[in-house]
Amino acid sequence: MNSIEQLQEAEQALLEIFSGIDAQVKHNLQRVLTAFRNHRVGAHHFASVSGYGHDDLGRETLDQVFAQVMGAEAALVRVQIVSGTHAITCALYGVLRPGDEMLAVIGSPYDTLEEVIGLRGQGQGSLIDFGIKYRQLELNEEGKIDWQALQHGIQENTKLVLIQRSCGYLWRPSLSIQEIEKIIHIVKQQNPNTVCFVDNCYGEFIDIKEPTHVGADLMAGSLIKNPGGTLVTAGGYIAGRADLVEAAACRLTAPGIGSAGGATFDQNRLLFQGLFLAPQMVGEAMKGTYLTGYVFDKLGYPVNPPPLAPRGDVIQAIKLGSAKKLIAFCKAIQQSSPIGSYLDPIPDDMPGYESEVVMAGGTFIEGSTLELSADGPLREPYVVYCQGGTHWTHVAIALQAAIEAVGEA
Incomplete structure (x- = not known):
């Protein structure tokens, strides 16, 4: 043949x-259209502002539309985020403080996060450099989540659980929404204050729900992957609990500026149209x-x-x-x-x-x-x-x- x-x-x-x-x-398209309609998206939202990017109506409305589509309290959609790794990094540095622990529950994270965490490289201000502890739960022999280990894996100082939805460069199944929901439920049973963060790269619109629909506190991804619809020229997003999204925004820009800044460089139309597609x-x-x-x-x-x-x-x-x-x-x-x-x-x-x-x-x-x-x-x-x-x-x-x-x- x-x-x-x-x-x-x-x-x-x-x-x-x-x-x-x-x-x-x-x-999923109906979900997107409903959000566009609810927020009265019009051609005037395609206009952009320069400089600091204050009072950009299109950007502010896109954040609201994105949040509704993702089932989140708030969202930050920015062309200043250079990659999915950058979006994830902003979220991690926004939430974690010295002495906190981050726990990866799906084995080794994607290669590009290793230097962010501090597993490779040195002297560039990794999480470990800043006194944040890191631990990971290995996958079982079948390459799947070790549910037994997860049942007892959350400690008092486990501030954030990293849930990587995609397989990355590991030979394992990517996580389903149902599995993500189960992870969150188990984590919250042990410590309701632990932030459940999902690396959602490659996963948007794969299901009829997103991680923030099923209890994730925060998630992040890239706009040159799924949610950009192949039109968006650069950028990333962070979505979830409003306070956590703003904390991540303060790492992208600066404390006191947060989500209020960031010019969109006449990209608003592409950002809206990419989400539609x-x-x-x-x-x-x-x-x-x-x-x-x-x-x-x-x-x-x-x-x-x-x-x-x-x-x-x-x-x-x-x-x-x-x-x-x-x-x-x-x-x-x-x-x-x-x-x-x-x-x-x-x-x-x-x-x-x-x-x-x-x-x-x-x-x-x-x-x-x-x-x-x-x-x-x-x-x-x-x-x-x-x-x-x-x-x-x-x-x-x-x-x-x-x-x-x-x-x-």
């Missing part, structure tokens, strides 16, 4: 799942993950999540088993991209990452992972992480090239 026939078989097998995704997109774009990306998982499972490669399993984010991992195949896969994705198709991905050091990374990212927005991209660290067992896709048909075209590049397992 050639690559075209393999993809056609996958498309037929996934028709029912694709239909279910379309229904979810409709539900986000449910549809995420739906297309989800279809792409199912297609990718199904095809490469048939080719004999271990895939995470499994082909027909519910999705927790817009990432599909494939264990390719060799550096040669990892590079070849990324090269095929790059050649099937609209931007920079003539470039060859080459493994290199990247800021914040422990290992060399090879990355295919022929995207209109640099680093956008709601547009189709693929990357992986050059280390055993050579796993490639496929992300995003503005329409599943583009994913199918790129997969045809990837199948031919790496062949069967």
Whole structure:
């Protein structure tokens, strides 16, 4: 069976799942439209102010719309947040103080957080540098949350629990909303004052609820991932309890300024329109993950999540088993991209990452992972992480090239 026939078989097998995704997109879009309507969003909200950014009506209204969509008391949506890691960092520094403990409940955090915490690097003002204690609960043998350890894991000084929704560079299932809700319930039973913080990167609009709908005190993510709808050129968001969001805002700007500052540089229209498009774009990306998982499972490669399993984010991992195949896969994705198709991905050091990374990212927005991209660290067992896709048909075209590049397992 050639690559075209393999993809056609996958498309037929996934028709029912694709239909279910379309229904979810409709539900989430209705949630977005309701928030736009409730806050009377109009063309006047697209205007921007300069300088300090005081009294930016569009920015203030977007914060309110975003909060409603996410089921949160408040939200901070800012182009000054340079990445998801930056948004998460603002939240952590906003909540934590010397002597507090942060507990990660899903094993090792994503590579780019290791230097923020202080597990790698030194002398740059990590959390550990500031006297904040760090502890993590390891995953069980199946790569899932150790519920037994969590039941007794919260201590008196555990100020914040870090819940990383996406798998990152770990071979584990991404968390479902139901699992996040269960984690929060267990934590709050032990210490109601412990802040439950969710790294929501790659997870927005994957479900009909967000972590803040099910009890998360605070969450953060990137606008060049899901909620930017592939239109937003830069930025991130923080949403949750109003006091915690403002504390994070004071770390982004300064105490006393908080959420009151930050010019939007004429980006308001894109920020609103990106949020409007986000449910549809995420739906297309989800279809792409199912297609990718199904095809490469048939080719004999271990895939995470499994082909027909519910999705927790817009990432599909494939264990390719060799550096040669990892590079070849990324090269095929790059050649099937609209931007920079003539470039060859080459493994290199990247800021914040422990290992060399090879990355295919022929995207209109640099680093956008709601547009189709693929990357992986050059280390055993050579796993490639496929992300995003503005329409599943583009994913199918790129997969045809990837199948031919790496062949069967």
